[in-house]
Amino acid sequence: MATLDDIAKLAGVSATTVSRVINNYGSLSEKTKTKVFSAMQELNYQPNSLARSLKGKKTKLIGVIMPGVSNPFFGQMVQEIEDQLFKKGFKMILCNAGNDAQKEKDYLRMLMANRVDGIIAGSHNLGIEEYQKVGLPIISFDRYLSDNVPIVSSDNYQGGELAAQSLISSGSKNPQIITGSNRPNSPTNSRLTGFKDVLEKHDLSYNLIELPFSSSPNIKSLKIKELLTNKKIDGIFCTDDLTALLVKQQAQALNLQIPTDIRLVGYDGTNFIQNYHSELTTIMQPITDIVTMMIDLLLKRIDDPDCQLEKNYVLPVKLITGGTTI
Amino acid sequence: MATLDDIAKLAGVSATTVSRVINNYGSLSEKTKTKVFSAMQELNYQPNSLARSLKGKKTKLIGVIMPGVSNPFFGQMVQEIEDQLFKKGFKMILCNAGNDAQKEKDYLRMLMANRVDGIIAGSHNLGIEEYQKVGLPIISFDRYLSDNVPIVSSDNYQGGELAAQSLISSGSKNPQIITGSNRPNSPTNSRLTGFKDVLEKHDLSYNLIELPFSSSPNIKSLKIKELLTNKKIDGIFCTDDLTALLVKQQAQALNLQIPTDIRLVGYDGTNFIQNYHSELTTIMQPITDIVTMMIDLLLKRIDDPDCQLEKNYVLPVKLITGGTTI
DNA sequence: TTGAAAGCGCTAACAC
DNA sequence: GTGTTAGCGCTTTCAA
Numbered sequence: 062m063a064t065l066d067d068i069a070k071l072a073g074v075s076a077t078t079v080s081r082v083i084n085n086y087g088s089l090s091e092k093t094k095t096k097v098f099s100a101m102q103e104l105n106y107q108p109n110s111l112a113r114s115l116k117g118k119k120t121k122l123i124g125v126i127m128p129g130v131s132n133p134f135f136g137q138m139v140q141e142i143e144d145q146l147f148k149k150g151f152k153m154i155l156c157n158a159g160n161d162a163q164k165e166k167d168y169l170r171m172l173m174a175n176r177v178d179g180i181i182a183g184s185h186n187l188g189i190e191e192y193q194k195v196g197l198p199i200i201s202f203d204r205y206l207s208d209n210v211p212i213v214s215s216d217n218y219q220g221g222e223l224a225a226q227s228l229i230s231s232g233s234k235n236p237q238i239i240t241g242s243n244r245p246n247s248p249t250n251s252r253l254t255g256f257k258d259v260l261e262k263h264d265l266s267y268n269l270i271e272l273p274f275s276s277s278p279n280i281k282s283l284k285i286k287e288l289l290t291n292k293k294i295d296g297i298f299c300t301d302d303l304t305a306l307l308v309k310q311q312a313q314a315l316n317l318q319i320p321t322d323i324r325l326v327g328y329d330g331t332n333f334i335q336n337y338h339s340e341l342t343t344i345m346q347p348i349t350d351i352v353t354m355m356i357d358l359l360l361k362r363i364d365d366p367d368c369q370l371e372k373n374y375v376l377p378v379k380l381i382t383g384g385t386t387i
Numbered sequence: 388m389a390t391l392d393d394i395a396k397l398a399g400v401s402a403t404t405v406s407r408v409i410n411n412y413g414s415l416s417e418k419t420k421t422k423v424f425s426a427m428q429e430l431n432y433q434p435n436s437l438a439r440s441l442k443g444k445k446t447k448l449i450g451v452i453m454p455g456v457s458n459p460f461f462g463q464m465v466q467e468i469e470d471q472l473f474k475k476g477f478k479m480i481l482c483n484a485g486n487d488a489q490k491e492k493d494y495l496r497m498l499m500a501n502r503v504d505g506i507i508a509g510s511h512n513l514g515i516e517e518y519q520k521v522g523l524p525i526i527s528f529d530r531y532l533s534d535n536v537p538i539v540s541s542d543n544y545q546g547g548e549l550a551a552q553s554l555i556s557s558g559s560k561n562p563q564i565i566t567g568s569n570r571p572n573s574p575t576n577s578r579l580t581g582f583k584d585v586l587e588k589h590d591l592s593y594n595l596i597e598l599p600f601s602s603s604p605n606i607k608s609l610k611i612k613e614l615l616t617n618k619k620i621d622g623i624f625c626t627d628d629l630t631a632l633l634v635k636q637q638a639q640a641l642n643l644q645i646p647t648d649i650r651l652v653g654y655d656g657t658n659f660i661q662n663y664h665s666e667l668t669t670i671m672q673p674i675t676d677i678v679t680m681m682i683d684l685l686l687k688r689i690d691d692p693d694c695q696l697e698k699n700y701v702l703p704v705k706l707i708t709g710g711t712t713i
Numbered sequence: 714t715t716g717a718a719a720g721c722g723c724t725a726a727c728a729c
Numbered sequence: 730g731t732g733t734t735a736g737c738g739c740t741t742t743c744a745a
Contacts, residue, residue, distance in 0.1 A: 062499075062502075062522065064721090064722055064723085065722060065723060065724095066722075066723095074731075074732085075731065075732045075733080076722090076723080076724095076732090077724080077725085077731070077732060077733080077734095078730085078731060078732075080723070080724060080725090081724095081730095081731085083723095084724085086724095086725095087730080087731090088730055088731090089730070089731085090730060090731090093730080093731080105520055105522075107496060107499040107500045108500060108722085108723075109441075109500065109502060109721090109722050109723070110500040110501050110502070110723095111437045111440050111441050111446070111501070111502055111721090111722080111723090112441055112721075112722035112723040112724090112737090113722080113723055113724075114437050114723095114737090115435075115437050115438055115441055115721090115722080115723070115724095115736095115737045115738065115739090116722090116723055116724045116725080116736080116737050117724085117737065118723090118724080120437070122480075122501075125481075129466050130456050130462050130465050130466050130469075131459065131462045131463040131465075131466040131657075131658065131659070132462075133457065133459065133462070133659075136456050136457045136458075136459070136462040137457040139456050139457075139481070140455050140456045140457040140483055143456075143481060143482075143483045144483065147483075147490065147494075152480050152482075152497055152501065153480065153481055154448075154478050154479065154480055154481075155451075155465070155469060155479055155480075155481040156469075156478075157466055157469045157470065157473075164473065168473075170433060171478055173388075173433040174433045174434060174435065174436040175436050175437070175448075175478065176388075176435060176436070176437055194431055196388065196431075277662075278662040278663065279662075303663065306663050307663070310663075331457075332457065333457070333459075336603075336604040336605075337604065337629065337632050337633070337636075390737090390738055390739085391738060391739060392738075392739095400715075400716090401715070401716045401717080402716090402717095402738090402739080402740095403715070403716055403717080403740085403741085404714090404715060404716075406739070406740060406741085407714095407715085407740095409739095410740080412740095412741095413714080413715090414714055414715090415714070415715085416714060416715090419714080419715085434738085434739075435737090435738055435739070436739095437737090437738080437739090438721090438737075438738035438739040438740085439738080439739055439740075440721090440739095441720095441721045441722065441723090441737090441738080441739070441740095442720080442721050442738090442739055442740045442741080443721065443740085444739090444740080
């Protein structure tokens, strides 16, 4: 692969001059510019960004740590992140942390070793103290990482409220929550609080069941079936849309009518759900806004590592009413 | 961020020695090793992989160019790629090319500039001649890029055959194909050929409609509705599962019974479809195997850039029978 | 078993 | 308007 020196030789100038041409820096005669450009063309030259970064320049690389990209929610979020980063001239190293805390730690080291300019983290693993001493700009999605890492999230409390209101106004008297793992310190817990608070105002109570994020759809379906068979539930709030899809399936299999026997509200409202399951009532997280916010903050921190940011940035959610509530 | 020299000073040895410890190279006394390790610990040191790569080492970075990751098929594929690459110590720069050829070209330059060790490309853009002169190991998924870029794909012809057989044995006499854009040189065209060949053997003909990959689900739905309303179709083969989902929706809205009035076969068979739409009969592409193959070939090429590889690697597909055929 | 020195490809003073 | 030089953080001969 051609180097700057090769170009310099071919164009008959010094390396410095070539560097100036590339970076459009200082004063240059048209003649040399042309010579250099054509030499670059001829050798299909690409400046080595490794060398450039070694000299203290930014790498223009952002590490993105997410649970995984096969889930439509995170798929859409990662795609949005990529899109916006690209427009600002950044590339992204994608790190799927799954539920593997060790992998997440390993990735953290790798990202440091690769001198990324910053990190966006939205995985679900707990207790990764390494975040405390990364010494790199980090922004988190919907999870507490460390005192100086700002959290961007949508309004989980409001989401819970909306879900409850939707179930209640559809006539549910015995609502049920199905949630992923309920972790300490997780902002998503507010979904439950919001839900509960509205119910209490209406003198209603609710049941709660936890189906871990990571357990297989088959197992979830089984538990859901059990739930639908044994209990006198007339409304369900799932804290993610995919689980809501399973509920819908199981209800149909059991000949329970939605929304007359059972009202159903999901959570996330991805494009995928809106396009392919518009029947589902759900709470839409504003993914684009969340990403815009995260990138905005991250770039601020990259520009000025000492800039003060809030601890929390909360964006409003929206109820999307489909046919699974009235 | 701490450098190798910092460690050297703190440990009271030379930089060379530290380098040796890090790379576990040459002979070292236990005492120095311990000293160096504890110095590294103390300063939370991460070797700068930029500097390392500048010295001719591999970057351990792979560029992955895909249409986008919000589509469950590519989401799953990218997740699988990431997973397998991680296990082999590689990181991935994710490039969503969408349907934007210019973006794909820009990414190609970026990847070269970042000295990635290799590229996996599976996007849909056409006529990107830049692939000819990247001068980097490349493996392609399901698309022709250049004479020396091996193509890994699943057996599209066989997939078409299976789809046709499934429709026919379910009793379809007037089958319809709904396909994404039909491009020259695309291996996916074989799906149509395989389908057609089987039909001809049974003295049946078929209709074909193109719904571009990139058009919105709403527009697709509209066209599908038109199709279902006007024509005497009794079986549909969609060359992707999401479109099949739309067909199912529209058929239900029109009160057409599946599979009695209309038989339906999709394509791809992602985990998502298997988990959340197991009712759909579909052709499953072996994503894991495809990825394993691609990475295997890519690493071979990285190890030995001159190694000879086949032009095509074709992996078998599988019919998954759900309730949309009999 | 360890160190000194050169150099990877680039940028940025500092000269001229 | 252009070139010389030093150096980013690391690896790797070559010596000791």
